Amino acid sequence: xxxxxxxxxxxxxxxxxxxxxxxxxxxxxxxxxxxxxxxxxxxxxxxxxxxxxxxxxxxxxxxxxxxxxxxxxxxxxxxxxxxxxxxxxxxxxxxxxxxxxxxxxxxxxxxxxxxxxxxxxxxxxxxxxxxxxxxxxxxxxxxxxxxxxxxxxxxxxxxxxxxxxxxxxxxxxxxxxxxxxxxxxxxxxxxxxxxxxxxxxxxxxxxxxxxxxxxxxxxxxxxxxxxxxxxxxxxxxxxxxxxxxxxxxxxxxxxxxxxxxxxxxxxxxxxxxxxxxxxxxxxxxxxxxxxxxxxxxxxxxxxxxxxxxxxxxxxxxxxxxxxxxxxxxxxxxxxxxxxxxxxxxxxxxxxxxxxxxxxxxxxxxxxxxxxxxxxxxx
Numbered sequence: 549x550x551x552x553x554x555x556x557x558x559x560x561x562x563x564x565x566x567x568x569x570x571x572x573x574x575x576x577x578x579x580x581x582x583x584x585x586x587x588x589x590x591x592x593x594x595x596x597x598x599x600x601x602x603x604x605x606x607x608x609x610x611x612x613x614x615x616x617x618x619x620x621x622x623x624x625x626x627x628x629x630x631x632x633x634x635x636x637x638x639x640x641x642x643x644x645x646x647x648x649x650x651x652x653x654x655x656x657x658x659x660x661x662x663x664x665x666x667x668x669x670x671x672x673x674x675x676x677x678x679x680x681x682x683x684x685x686x687x688x689x690x691x692x693x694x695x696x697x698x699x700x701x702x703x704x705x706x707x708x709x710x711x712x713x714x715x716x717x718x719x720x721x722x723x724x725x726x727x728x729x730x731x732x733x734x735x736x737x738x739x740x741x742x743x744x745x746x747x748x749x750x751x752x753x754x755x756x757x758x759x760x761x762x763x764x765x766x767x768x769x770x771x772x773x774x775x776x777x778x779x780x781x782x783x784x785x786x787x788x789x790x791x792x793x794x795x796x797x798x799x800x801x802x803x804x805x806x807x808x809x810x811x812x813x814x815x816x817x818x819x820x821x822x823x824x825x826x827x828x829x830x831x832x833x834x835x836x837x838x839x840x841x842x843x844x845x846x847x848x849x850x851x852x853x854x855x856x857x858x859x860x861x862x863x864x865x866x867x868x869x870x871x872x873x874x875x876x877x878x879x880x881x882x883x884x885x886x887x888x889x890x891x892x893x894x895x896x897x898x899x900x901x902x903x904x905x906x907x908x909x910x911x912x913x914x915x916x917x918x919x920x921x922x923x924x925x926x
Contacts, residue, residue, distance in 0.1 A: 570595075586642060660687075668875055776901070777795070
């Protein structure tokens with residue numbers, strides 16, 4: 549096994565466990581509400597107060613990546629993340645839990661933008677495409693894996709064991725990164741202190757602005773679909789023989805196109821693959837619009853994940869291709885927009901009927917297909 553291959557495996561491994569932290573507390577909310585005698589609304593704070601600092605951290609560490617050694621940022625971030633996660637295993641009050649989860653969210657953000665910057669710098673052509681696709685696949689897989697892992701370790705003993713396990717996972721990530729990452733030269737630039745102009749330049753760039761608009765709706769769609777389905781399932785549970793968690797698990801089959809990303813990009817190009825995958829989203833929802841039943845919902849969910857498994861890495865490649873100088877910042881802003889979209893999708897889910905969601909998504913993605921035609925191919 550070459551060092552490049554081993555590095556890729558380590559980065560993919562890290563992506564799964566980093567992103568899993570976002571979802572750890574979701575299945576544990578009833579347990580936390582009971583243990584700390586708080587409402588379910590307050591029991592969601594350990595999740596909410598992870599995501600907000602995570603979104604802000606993506607921009608912060610993306611800016612750092614344009615000016616400092618990528619290897620040092622990743623190793624330092626993973627060390628601090630492991631330390632905070634270990635402290636979480638000793639938390640015995642709800643206040644300490646949400647405070648430490650806030651720090652954990654911010655530090656977890658040190659991985660994604662810096663790793664994408666590392667991929668742009670140290671991997672080329674088809675290897676770069678494949679590894680970015682696999683890292684994003686790891687993020688998608690974590691949505692189910694993180695919740696399943698949290699339930700597994702909690703049932704062994706208590707929620708504290710979840711954090712002990714993830715401390716071990718993050719320590720192993722640190723070892724893997726330490727052994728495989730190459731040294732990166734510090735970027736020397738006169739714009740180090742000009743943070744605001746750098747961010748504004750990314751948002752004002754004509755091409756990047758178009759890519760960010762598409763980015764917003766990718767995880768927005770997933771969170772809106774599953775959030776609305778959870779409520780629909782709660783109201784009409786007798787009509788569906790499976791839970792939303794089982795639906796997500798089966799839908800993970802949809803990540804398989806990501807394994808062929810290099811072939812697709814080499815044969816058709818990034819823009820064509822993006823537009824085709826946006827079309828896959830539309831096709832997948834048509835049966836559910838025509839007839840709402842268990843089978844058509846499963847098809848919609850499967851096609852949605854299949855579409856997202858390639859649209860997200862294609863968007864990352866487009867950002868990396870069209871960002872003139874500050875690629876790390878541009879990718880960090882992509883991650884920020886992606887997560888903001890996910891948050892808004894989750895917030896809107898309780899207010900939009902599931903049948904409306906099923907009709908809204910294909911219409912939205914037809915518009916995105918038309919809109920994407922104006923993005924330059926090179």
